[in-house]
Amino acid sequence: MSFAAAKAATSDPIQSVSVPSYTRLTAKPDPHVAYTVAVSLPTRTYSIQQRYSAFAALHHELAASCGAPPPADLPPKHPGSWFLAPLAAARDLTDAQLDERRVGLERWLRAILADRDPRWRSSRAFKDFLAAPPEGNPAGAGAGGPDAGSRDWTATAWTAEHAAVEGSARTLRTTLDRRDAQLLASSSSAHATAKEAKTALVDLVRRIGDLARGLQVLAKDGITDGELQRRSALVQRLQGEVEELGRKAGSGPRAGAGRASANGAAQGGGDEPPTAARQALLGEASAGRAPARVLGAAAAASLETPETRPLDNGGIMQLQQQYMDEQDSKLEALTAALRRQRHLGEMINAELALQEDVLDQLDAGTDRVKGKMKDAQKQMKRL
Structure with missing residues (x-):
């Protein structure tokens, strides 16, 4: 594999795809079979559910927009389903027939993903079908997310x-x-x-x-x-x-709980605190001078603010605790x-x-009214 091909492969957010299972959904008014599509990205995996009609629509859209049909054929509808009602066709198929269709759909998706020609897997329709994240954000965890107020939800x-x-x-x-x-x-x-x-x-x-x-x-x-x-x-x-x-x-x-416990263990409880020892060594000349923090020029320019500049270490800790309380x-x-x-x-x-x-x-009420209307029509015919 050339360097350009390897780079293109690593930049593609979709690593693998499979159709591990299917589910029969019997909820009215649209009973159908939903196929679970598992998608693997570089940092996570997720799954979506699509019905067979969505696969067929994607196949036709890819053939029309990419100038050629996908590299593999989509599994056709089972012959027996043509004699059934449209909403009940997939539901009335046997488990063996549905599993055969599942395998064919998985083979179709993998052929698109593995083909050397990237035009099908790079199309917007294919990525929308798999709910893949946009290019440059394979993790799908952008800070801002899509603008839900101005987008059309699908x-x-x-x-x-x-x-x-x-x-x-x-x-x-x-x-x-x-x-x-x-x-x-x-x-x-x-x-x-x-x-x-x-x-x-x-x-x-x-x-x-x-x-x-x-x-x-x-x-x-x-x-x-x-x-x-x-x-x-x-x-x-x-x-x-x-x-x-x-x-x-x-x-x-x-703040400082871990450091305080570590210092307490190191001091053993019987020694004089380091601050008191330093004050004793410095003498009375530094007794009346307020404690201060000494930072380098780069640190002062990047870390100091008008609020923190006049404070010592204790004041900084109190200000930080105040900020945390406000955030709480x-x-x-x-x-x-x-x-x-x-x-x-x-x-x-x-x-x-x-x-x-x-x-x-x-x-139920509509069915009862229809029954009563039929009875009434029969009586009208008798009359």
Whole structure:
């Protein structure tokens, strides 16, 4: 393999793809079979569900947009399905027939991914079908995420954004762990790390709200009730995880706790503190002089601020603790907002279940009215 080919292979976010299973979905009014597509990226794996008609539409779109059909043939519809109703065709196929189709779909996807000609796997339609992240962001965990307020939500776009939010949550957990370690070591970068975690937490709350609003758009576009409930459960799980991250962000260790315990163990409790020893050595000449911190020119230009410049080490620790207390109060407000969003999601689920019951009752009532109309027509004919 040449250097250019190797570079192109490593820059491609999709590493492998498979179709490990299928699921029979019997929810009305659109019962069908959904095939699980597992996608492997350089840093994570995820799965989506697509029906056979989506594979067929992608095949035709790739043939039209790329100037040639894909390198492998799509498995055809089973001959017996032509004699069945459109909504019940895949549902009434046997397990052996569905498994044969699953193997064929997997072979079709892998042929596109492994072909030397990259035009099919590089097309936007193929990446949208697999809900792959954009080029340059293989992890799918960008800080800002897509602009949910100005985008058109589709099922694949929603799945990609959900995967990106999950990646951002994992990144935030790593950032909080790093902040805790810096606080225990009394590092001066703990405040910047805590601020970064706070910004990421606010962004996560916003993006989870965008996912909830995206579900409302998908519900209006006609997504099935079962799929809508599954995605609502995913949003609720994300809300619970972010609530836990909010509690973790608000309950960090006190700055310098690890260093203080280490110093106490080293001193043994009976020796004079180092600060007192230094004051005794310096004498009365330095007794009336306020303690100060001496930094180099580069450090002073990059670290010092008007608030920290006149403070000594103790003042810096107090100011840092004050900042942490303020962040704790803001994080508590964010946690309360997350609880409200989770409650709203539960209410949406309850409303969906109620509407489904109402639709079932309406169908039953329609059937009864049709029966009565037929009886009435028969009596009119007799008369």
